Amino acid sequence: MIQEALLIVMQPLVLLNILLGVAGGICIGCLPGLTATMGVALVLPLTFGMSAANSILLLIGVYVGAIYGGSISAILLNTPGTPASAATALDGYKMASRGEAGRALGISTSSSFIGGIVSCVYLLLVSPQLAKFALKFSSPEFFMLAVFGLCIITSISGKSMAKGILVGTLGILIATVGIDSITGTMRFTFKNMNLLSGVNYIPVMIGLFAMSQAFISVEEIKQKSVVNQKIDHVFPKREDWGVIIKSGLGFGSLGTLVGCIPGAGADIAAFISYGQAKNLSKTPEKFGTGIPEAIAAPEAANNGVTGGALIPMLTLGVPGDAVAAIMIGALTVQGLQPGPLLFQNNGPIVYAIFIGMFIANIFMFILGINSLRLFAKVLSIPKQILIPIIFLLCFVGSYALNNNIFDVIIMLAFGILGYFLNKVNISSSPAVLGLILGPMAESHFRRSLLMSNGDVSTFLSTGICWFFFVLIIISLVIPALRTIMSNKARKTV
Amino acid sequence: MKKGNIITGILFSIFSIFVILMSLQLPPSKNGVPGPSTWPIAISLIMLLAAMTVLINAIKSTDEESLILNTIDHYRVYISMGILILYLLGMYYIGFCVASFFMLYAFFTWFGEYKLIKRILIATIIVAIVFFLFTKILHVPFRFGILF
Helix, strand or coil, X not given: CHHHHHHHHCCHHHHHHHHHHHHHHHHHXXXXXXXXXHHHHHHHHHXXXXXXXXXXXXXXXXXXXXXXXHHHHHHHHCCCCCHHHHHHHHHHHHHHHHHHHHHHHHHHHHHHHHHHHHHHHHHHHHHHHHHHHHCCCCHHHHHHHHHHHHHHHHHHXXXXXXXXXXXXXXXXXXXXXXXXXXXXXXXXXXXXHHHCCCCCHHHHHHHHHHHHHHHHHHHCXXXXXXXXXXXXXXXXXXXXXXXXXXXXXXXHHHHHXXXXXXXXXXXXXXXXXXXXXXXXXXXHHHCCCCCHHHHHHHHHHHHHHHHHHHHHHHHHCCCCCHHHHHHHHHHHXXXXXXXXXXXXXXXXXXXHHHHHHHHHHHHHHHHHHHCHHHHHXXXXXXXHHHHHHHHHHHHHHHHHHHCCHHHHHHHHHHHHHHHHHHHCCCCCHHHHHHHHHHHHHHHHHHHHHHHCCCCHHHHHCCXXXXXXXXXXXXXXXXXXXXXXXXXXXXXXX | CHHHHHHHHHHHHHHHHHHHHHHCCCCCCECCECCCCHHHHHHHHHHHHHHHHHHHHHHHCCCCCCCXXXXXXXXXXXXXXXXXXXXHHHHHHCCHHXXXXXXXXXXXXXXXXXXXXXXXXXXXXXXXXXXHHHHHHCCCCCCCCCCC
């Protein structure tokens, strides 16, 4: 299996795709306003004509590159390129302001690399075991898993749980449009031929993540970013390597763990790690003044998320974050269904993804250390040129899926919706995850009841069901308790 | 944000009630086995509950932060949305290349302060690259409109 996977990955074209993906991802990530999710959503249409391994490895390259790339503008401009780098900006910019931009970027590159490699190791070790375990799942277990995924997404992904539920349920309802797979009844199609096969979630994702982000960037179109920092001595000095390796291993693992939790993305992992590094430090008062530990911890964690997010996606078909949700779309377009059977039916491709992820991290390190000055130049690309190009790519990308103008209308509608959701502090991620998990939950819900002749106790008939039930309760109760506690604390202050 | 949350709560409440009413027209469940309407109704009820929570919290809230959607920066976004809707129509009725060129040219002119020749050149090059990439390499046909 590994040999077959190596044969897939070691083809020159595949390696070139990973390299281009990483380089493109770094460029996208370092531009403030362009997120990793947006980058992957924009590149997705380019992969439709590619082979499955080529396609997914290009996207993984973009993902790894973009999460790392965000730190470049965070350090040089104090403006995080992606939300995942917001924690890095706290100390990275302070260090750069002291004339040590190269050192800060070197620490960020190296710890991102170690964090990424750590997450790959976990991905390689944990995924096959989890997939083997998931083969025991039948409809009730899958239903409980999907409900758990939906519950935790809505409770984690935003400040307000109720708002998370609103968009999560919106996604689930959009997924019900089309011909019902069990009875053949048409649901919410309004006699529109284009809706018979349902709403395709790729145009929805391009709209919510790329188009809406481009609209937000239009608000700041007049702002100019100028890099004044001198970038030299990027390769970390001997005294910094101790911190980098320690943080890389520890916070890379923490990032992987956070990445496994559906809905908890790289930004959450980075802030948790920054806080933990501060708690564990002998000199917590130095955090915020530009110290290596404070740059290494969030960077290791956010790249640790990249591998972690793929674990539930590949093994259970449950996306760890919005990027993993787009990758599910990419796999589906290629005729592959993420889940435990993917390991049985398409083992070489799965292992090719694992190996490709290692290679993507190595490319990221090489490019990061050698070409940082070049990537810093990307920061001077004017938004006035870039944003209209993103508009064009969103249109073309959503059309390219089915050569259908209706998909473009869907994309534009969700782009506008995503912009206004952002204005009322509602994250779009639960909608997309609802779109993916909704059909899984509904089909297993109805199948379970069909098999049990309507007996609802089937959902608690096995130990695995009970396990998920307890997790569901915890995921709903903890955020509610946290809100009550913080309200009480606010009242006492 | 109080006003924004109230609007959000109301809009989602209306939407969920609309979906429930639509779902009631679908075939019902039989012998405890759920029909096509069960799932949408259950999800809409959860949405309605969440929308009511957002609405009640917003009414009770003393949040001073206001929802600002009428600055010059916001108007720029709304006009951009309008241009893109026109572009969509233009793409369909006129043709991909011509409509894309004019869309890009319009944005470059509006957003930036570039010379005429630069705007024309950049717009032409980008349309040519995208057209070549998608039609020749990815085999995506752009067959619509009276022009090209």
